[in-house]
Amino acid sequence: MAHSRTLRGRRLGKPLSAARIEVFERANGVSLPDGYRDFLLLVGDGGLGPGHGLCELSTWRTVELPGNVMSIELPEGTFPGLRVAYHGGADVTVLLLTGSFTGRLVDLVGEVRTEVRQERDFTEWYLNWLMAEGVSLRVTPPRPEHVLVDVVLGSPDGAERARAVHELGALPDVAAGTVELVEQAALRDPCPGVRFQAVQLMGELDLPVVGVYLAALRDPSRSVRRRALVHLLRLAGDTSAWQEGLAVVRSTSDAATVHIADDLEERRARGTVIPEEVRQAS
Structure with missing residues (x-):
């Protein structure tokens, strides 16, 4: 070809x-x-x-x-x-x-x-x-954890904080204190990009943070809400917490996200989003 x-x-x-x-x-x-x-x-x-x-x-x-x-x-x-x-x-x-x-x-x-x-x-x-x-690539490894934490805590630049949270996801492991920082950033950082990356990272780490995801479903940013919705499905798809999350989304005026939530629920019910063996392994 x-x-x-x-x-x-x-x-x-x-x-x-x-x-x-x-x-x-x-x-x-x-x-x-x-x-x-x-x-x-x-x-x-x-x-x-x-x-x-x-x-x-x-x-x-x-x-x-x-x-x-x-x-x-x-x-x-x-x-x-x-x-x-x-x-x-x-x-x-x-x-x-x-x-x-x-x-x-x-x-x-x-x-x-x-x-x-x-x-x-x-x-x-x-x-x-x-x-x-004739293309060349340069691969830059992630920065050390303590450097990334300092950026998340101290940089006034939201885009730089978001990049730092993303880089944390490339590390083989992160400390408990860093996990707590990410949870706080998911709900409190003023930059939606940081909140999105933090919610994403919590999902990557398989953290049992149903309450954080439910709170993130009320985030002003649509992208944050959608990311929290998907992770909530993975974590609590067969529980009342998932139904609570659906109710939160359906109570909003965000028609596009409501449509996504309804579609995910339909697929979950059919077992085509997260099959049973996947739920057992999670």
């Missing part, structure tokens, strides 16, 4: 934490190959890449909901794959997740043919594209 030399999606998405990747794997019943997992952890989720750019891990823009996983038919059988690049029309590149070609890339050219690529894994495929396009 010929890749476009127009560098659409010049910027990479933000890296994901290991916790978010594990949530996606559980929700979709898959295991991501090491090379692609490392890319998500260290480089970014979606953006700069072949064709129209790399796809985000989930088309829903939230890893808690199924997305981008599709079935690939090969002579050896049918295997699950993850759409990693879109080239226009029905042309896509897919990362195989099981079978003898696990970790390899497949080009789907419309509905005409399926071609297994020669690269051994996602890393080789992406590096080959970078060299062909």
